[in-house]
Amino acid sequence: MSSHPGWFTHPSNTNLQIYWNGQQWSGSRLKSQAKPHDPIYPEGAQLPAAPPGWNAMPKPAKRPMGCFGFILITAGVVVAIVIALNVYGSFRNANPTDEDKQAESQVACENVVKNNLKSPSTASFSNEGATGTNGQYTVTGDVDSQNSFGAMVRNHFTCESDGETVHLTSLG
Known part of the structure; x- marks a missing residue:
């Protein structure tokens, strides 16, 4: 199933257009120039369904953790260790020899x-x-x-x- 290459209005977001190269959808997109009364697909166009799990929107880039995040994680680990040692100590001292x-x-x-x-x-x-x-x-x-x-x-x-x-x- 193929159709001519071109830009088509995204089926779930009419503000975006996605590019069909004749074989598959590309990740490229542009802001749609379509007017509210324009059809989403040209008449007679047979477009294949997007593959399962396909999302034309790229995932946002992860921000690096930075010093503050590292300090918070380190502090959390230290607090967890102190709590574990206190719990161990309380069990150990429950029955003194x-x-x-x-x-x-x-x-x-x-x-x-x-x-x-x-x-x-x-x-x-x-x-x-x-x-x-x-x-x-x-x-x-x-x-x-x-x-x-x-x-x-x-x-x-x-x-x-x-x-x-x-x-x-x-x-x-």
Whole structure:
């Protein structure tokens, strides 16, 4: 099925004309000079149907992303990673191990000991250890700190922890 080459009014947009080269439609188009009462196709013209999915209008060119788009994508990835790590951390800390509980008791005991020193900023802990299980822990160790005269003094300490509270049983 062929017809003579020429410009024809586009079937779905009467403001455009498309070119038929006698074999196939070209992507070329011009603004139509047709008047509203002119027929869309010349009388007697047999034109083949456009192939499936054919669109005479070219696709708009993609705009490059640019710096701002890159920054937004990077920020989105960072936020997603932070959220994933927080979710993982919350699942991981949901059931602390006995070692985790001992370490928490040890840190809590150090804080109680510091509160009972003349110069807590100079405190240096050593020989620390925690014993016990099931939330009942005894923490022992040594602390070096300055006394009221600025001299470094070593004291031995013992704390008892029940998982909720820490009691300093000896410091001296």
